[in-house]
Amino acid sequence: MDGTQLSRRGFLGMGLAAGVITLTACGSDSDDKGSSSGNATAASLVMTVWGGENDKTTYQKRIDLLVKKFPELKVTLQLIPSDGYAQKVQTMIAGGKGPDIMQVAESVNVYSSKNQIQPLDELASKAGLDLEKRFGSIGKLYSYQDKVYAIPDRSGAMIVFYNKALFEAKGIKPPTADWTWDDALSAFKELTVPGKQWGYAGSGWWAQWWSFVYQNGGKIIDDSGRPAVATDEVIEALQWSGDLIFKHGVVPTQKQYADMGADVGGDQAFANGKVAVNTTGFWGISGLTKSAIDWDIAPLWRGKEQAVTAFGSGLAISRTAKNPEAALKAIDFLTSPEAQQQIIATGQDVPANIEVQKSDAFLKPAWMTKPVNMNVFGESSDFVYRAPFIPTWNEMQKAFEDGLADFWLGKQDARTALTAIQKRLESIVKPG
C-alpha cells in the first residue's frame, strides 16, 4: 500500500542527475570545427546587440537604411537582453557560429586578447574610414596592443543631472565644469535636509568614483599595465567619495537607499526629487522626460584636473565572420552621419559620430519635452579619460565590488580597502 518507497539506486540516480544539472551549465561540447552553416552567400551578416525594445527599434532602423543603400547586404539583427549578452555570444562563438558583427563595450578585450574578434586597422584604411576624423579622441578607444578591434558606435560622457528648482530655492548657481570638489561639497551641504533630502546621489559606481580618481591625477591601471590603486591619489579620491556619505551626510547610505524601495538607486531617487544632483549617462534623460521635477544637465565638476568617464559601445567583427570586408562596409555605413542620426532620433543614446553630435538633430531632439543643454556632451568629450579596458575587466570589477563592500558601509577606510584590492588585482591583472 505504500507506494512511496524509493530504492537506493533511485536516490543515487537523483543525486547524480542533480549533480549533472550543474555540470550542463559548463560542460558544452567543444565542437569548433563544425561551422558548416549555409552562410555561403557573400553578404549575409548576423549582428548581435544588447538592450531593450528601443535599442532594437533603433538598430533595426539603421540596418534598414543600410540595406536600402546596399541591397546586396543582408543583415539579421539579434537582440539579446543585456544580462545574458556575454554568455550568449560566448556560446555562439565557442560553438563556431559566432555573429559577424557584434556590439562590444568595456569587456572588448576579453575577445581581442583571445583572438575572437579581428583587428580592423587594415580593413578600415582599405575602406577609407578615418577613425579620428569621424569619432575624434575616442576613435581608437577599443584598442588592444596597438591594434583597433572595434569601431565606436555610441559614446557619451557621464554628465551631471541637477534639480533646478532645489538649486534656485537655495540660490545656488547651476553646476559647471569649473566647480572644484569643495564647490560641489558646499553645494551638496546646502541642498541636504537630514533624513529627507540629499545633495548628491553618490559615487559608489566605478564610473563615478573613477572619474574623481583621474581628476586627482590617479590611475587604476598605470601606463605599464600594472594595477595602481593603492596610491595616494586614488586613496584620496575614494575617501572623498566615502566622506560624502559618512562624514558629511550629503549622500544617502545604502540603508537609506534600501528603504526607498527595491532596487532604487541614484537615478530613481533623483527622479523622485530625493537627491538634488546625480551623475549618470545619457539614459538618465529618457528616464526623466516623464518626471515631475524640473531638471537640467551640466558637465562634471573638476579636481586637480578635468576628467570624466564615458559610456558607450563599439561594433566589432568576430573571428568567425565569413566576409570581413562586407561586415566592415556595413559598420562603415552604420557609423556614418546618415545612420547615426537614428540613435538620437529615437532617444536611444549619444551617437559616436562627432558630426552628428554637433548637428541640430542632436542638440534639439524632436522628442525632448523641455529645453535641455545638450551641448554638455560635446563639452565633456574634451576631458574624457581613457578607462583601462583590460582583458580581465569583469574580474577587476568583482575585486572592487568585494573589496569595497565594507568601505561603502562605512566600516573601513579607503587606504585599508584599496591596499587589499591592490594585492588581489596584482594576481588578476597581468601587464601586457
Next chain:
Amino acid sequence: MSRLRRREAMWFYLFASPWIIGFVVFLLGPMVASIYFSLTDWDSFTPPKFVGLENYTRLLTEDPVFWKALWNTFYYAAISVPLGLGIGLWLANLLNKQVRVRKVFRTLIYLPTLVPLVATAMIFKMVLAPSGPLNDVLGVAGIPGPSWLLEAIWVKPALVLLSVWGAGGATVLLLAAMKGIPRELYEAAEVDGAGSVRQFWSITVPQLTPIIFFNLIMGLIGAFQVFSQVYILTKGGPNNASQMMVPMLFDEAFSFYHMGYASALSWLLFAVILVFTLLAFRTARRWVFYETEVN
C-alpha cells in the same frame, strides 16, 4: 527467447530511446567532457591547455572565495533544510486537523511555491529593507532589526528566510502521506491511552519517515545548488558573504572565462553532494520505516 519477448524488448528500447539518447547526449557526454575540461586551462574560446590537477589544487589551497562559498553553502543547507522540514511537518499536521475552511488554508500555504522566484525575491527585497515590514514587526517586539541584505552576518539568515517561504511544497507531500496513515493505528493507540502528542511522535512521525527522508534528500540537493535567490538578491555580496557554490561556478565560467576552473568546481560540488546523500542513506536504515519491510 520467444518471439514475443524479443518484440516486447524491441518496443521497450524504442519507447525508452528518447530518454536514453537524451541522457547520453545531454548529460553523460557533457559530464565526461567536463571531467577533461576540469583538468585544463580553458577560456571557452581558444583550445584547452592541459594542466593536470592544478585547478583542483588551486581551488583547495589558494582560492579564499572557494572556502567562503563552501562554508556559506553548508551554512545555508544546514539551517534551511531542517528548518523547512520542521515547518513543513508542523503545517501539515495543522492542516490535517478538522478545521473550518481547511481547503483555503491549504491553498494559501502552497501558493508561495507557485509564485515565480524572481517576483518573490523582489518582494523580499522590500520586506527585508532596513525599515521594512519585517523589521517593523521586530521593532514592535522591541528587537532592533538589522539591515538584512547589507550586513555580512545577516545576509545568510535572510536567504534562509526566503527558503522557508517555499516550505509549502514539502507540506503538500507530508499532508498527503498523513492522510494515508490507517485510522486503526490511532484508534488502537487511543484505546491504549495515548494522548495526541504521543500519537504524533509514535504513529504519525514514524509513518511519515519515508516522505521526510525524500524531502531531506531533495532539500539537501536543492540547498547545495541554490542559485537564483543569491543571484537576484545579493549577487553573492557583501564581499562574498552570501556567495554560494553554483553562483561562484557561474561567475567563473561565464563572467571570468575560466571554464576549466569552473568545471573543477562543479566536480567538487558533485563530490560534496554525493557524500551528503550517501551519509543520509547510511543513517536512513536506523530511522526510516518502510511498512513493506516489516516481517
